[in-house]
Amino acid sequence: MDSKNLVPENELQEMRNYFENEDFAGAVEEVKKYLEDIDQVPLNIAVTGEPGSGKSTFINVIRGLNDEEKDSAKTGVVETTMSPTAYLHPHHRNVRYWDLPGIGSPGFKPMDYLKLVEFDRYDFFLIITTERFRECHILLAQAIQSMGKKFYFLRSKIDSDLKGYKRGRANCYKEEDILKKIREDSINGLKAGGIGNPQVFLLSCLEPDKYDFYLIQKTLEDELPSHKRHIFLLSQPNFFQQALKKKRKTFRLHIWKWAIVSMMNVITSQFSGAHRALSVPHLSTNGDLTLIVNVLEEYKKAFGLDTRSLQLLADTFGKDPEDLRSVIETPTASQEITHELVFHHLNSQGLTDMGRLVTACTNQFVPKISTLASGGIAFGTTYWILSSFLANMAEDAARVLSKALEASD
Ligand SMILES: Nc1nc2c(ncn2[C@@H]2O[C@H](COP(=O)(O)OP(=O)(O)OP(=O)(O)O)[C@@H](O)[C@H]2O)c(=O)[nH]1
Numbered sequence: 001m002d003s004k005n006l007v008p009e010n011e012l013q014e015m016r017n018y019f020e021n022e023d024f025a026g027a028v029e030e031v032k033k034y035l036e037d038i039d040q041v042p043l044n045i046a047v048t049g050e051p052g053s054g055k056s057t058f059i060n061v062i063r064g065l066n067d068e069e070k071d072s073a074k075t076g077v078v079e080t081t082m083s084p085t086a087y088l089h090p091h092h093r094n095v096r097y098w099d100l101p102g103i104g105s106p107g108f109k110p111m112d113y114l115k116l117v118e119f120d121r122y123d124f125f126l127i128i129t130t131e132r133f134r135e136c137h138i139l140l141a142q143a144i145q146s147m148g149k150k151f152y153f154l155r156s157k158i159d160s161d162l163k164g165y166k167r168g169r170a171n172c173y174k175e176e177d178i179l180k181k182i183r184e185d186s187i188n189g190l191k192a193g194g195i196g197n198p199q200v201f202l203l204s205c206l207e208p209d210k211y212d213f214y215l216i217q218k219t220l221e222d223e224l225p226s227h228k229r230h231i232f233l234l235s236q237p238n239f240f241q242q243a244l245k246k247k248r249k250t251f252r253l254h255i256w257k258w259a260i261v262s263m264m265n266v267i268t269s270q271f272s273g274a275h276r277a278l279s280v281p282h283l284s285t286n287g288d289l290t291l292i293v294n295v296l297e298e299y300k301k302a303f304g305l306d307t308r309s310l311q312l313l314a315d316t317f318g319k320d321p322e323d324l325r326s327v328i329e330t331p332t333a334s335q336e337i338t339h340e341l342v343f344h345h346l347n348s349q350g351l352t353d354m355g356r357l358v359t360a361c362t363n364q365f366v367p368k369i370s371t372l373a374s375g376g377i378a379f380g381t382t383y384w385i386l387s388s389f390l391a392n393m394a395e396d397a398a399r400v401l402s403k404a405l406e407a408s409d
């Protein structure tokens with residue numbers, strides 16, 4: 001195979017930027033720190049609205065959970081909590097959705113409310129309503145704005161609205177027109193209340209693959225500062241093919257960085273004479289395989305290919321988890337990822353040859369990497385393993401989602 005095009009130009013350019021000066025060790029440290037920091041970025045999302053508007057249900061759905069899970073927010077119960085409750089994402093514990101006390105009681109004072117919930121903690125606010133937006137929503141949004149924070153309006157339980165419209169009008173029922181009308185009425189009402197350019201999203205937590213659920217995710221992602229985007233994207237549920245593609249893209253940008261870390265592990269272990277756990281050519285240290293196993297585990301969880309996620313996806317769309325599992329082809333997705341599994345895959349796929357080619361390709365642009373003897377080969381091997389598994393798992397996830405969304409007979 002031609003070694004050209006194995007590593008895309010944008011990645012080579014990024015490598016060049018990191019390694020253009022003489023301080024190679026410093027650049028490697030920078031790469032390592034980037035990888036450590038990017039997963040630790042905190043993201044705090046405030047979810048507010050009137051009692052019963054669907055806050056807790058939304059917090060569960062957006063985390064990919066159903067209402068019965070151990071970590072789920074309680075739904076359908078009258079809660080009188082006066083303090084914010086944090087719900088952590090199951091895989092990204094620094095992504096927190098905050099269930100805030102209800103708004104809209106007589107004499108509601110938005111500034112006092114914001115102080116009570118410690119407004120400064122949040123990256124942005126989601127204001128949920130079921131019917132039309134009322135004065136309390138507008139006053140709250142204005143107070144949030146005056147504190148320099150962002151807010152978005154979510155109009156929830158759209159499925160119920162549509163059912164209501166449909167009743168008795170089955171002949172002249174046009175879903176698109178009704179949604180348009182709800183959207184326009186909401187926007188006009190908010191504008192009349194003094195909100196400049198309100199962003200309103202229509203949503204049903206019972207049908208999360210419909211209406212504006214993806215648009216919310218996309219808008220939030222676009223408007224977040226760039227260092228928070230990666231973690232936000234990875235924490236999103238797998239209800240949309242577009243979201244899966246974005247996860248693949250964001251993981252892809254980290255592959256060469258993991259390969260650099262892997263290369264340094266090999267070089268360090270050569271000097272220290274570290275124990276060789278499995279004799280994988282050019283990728284011989286235990287630490288290296290652990291790195292690969294950990295990254296593959298992250299792919300598996302983010303793409304929802306682990307047993308728990310498959311079960312939850314099946315529950316959400318009323319499918320049998322075994323049917324979803326049946327379309328998975330990558331062995332790492334259906335089995336526990338172990339050193340042995342990666343080792344076996346490595347040997348059976350001729351990946352070390354591919355690793356050499358990647359290193360050769362990179363060498364044209366970042367010569368320092370291939371001068372590092374077997375460390376350089378480790379770079380290419382890790383790069384190629386992660387690339388091939390990422391592509392395979394992303395395709396598995398796309399098939400699983402298509403299966404989950406298939407119309408039931
Ligand atoms: N039809 C429909 N029902 C929903 C939707 N979202 C939530 N519900 C239902 O609305 C009820 C209230 O939902 P919760 O999520 O508990 O509302 P909440 O805002 O957390 O309520 P409090 O904690 O009491 O303030 C529950 O019975 C949910 O099942 C939706 O999108 N569509």
Ligand SMILES: [Mg+2]
Nearest residue numbers: 055056074079
């Ligand atoms: Mg609640």
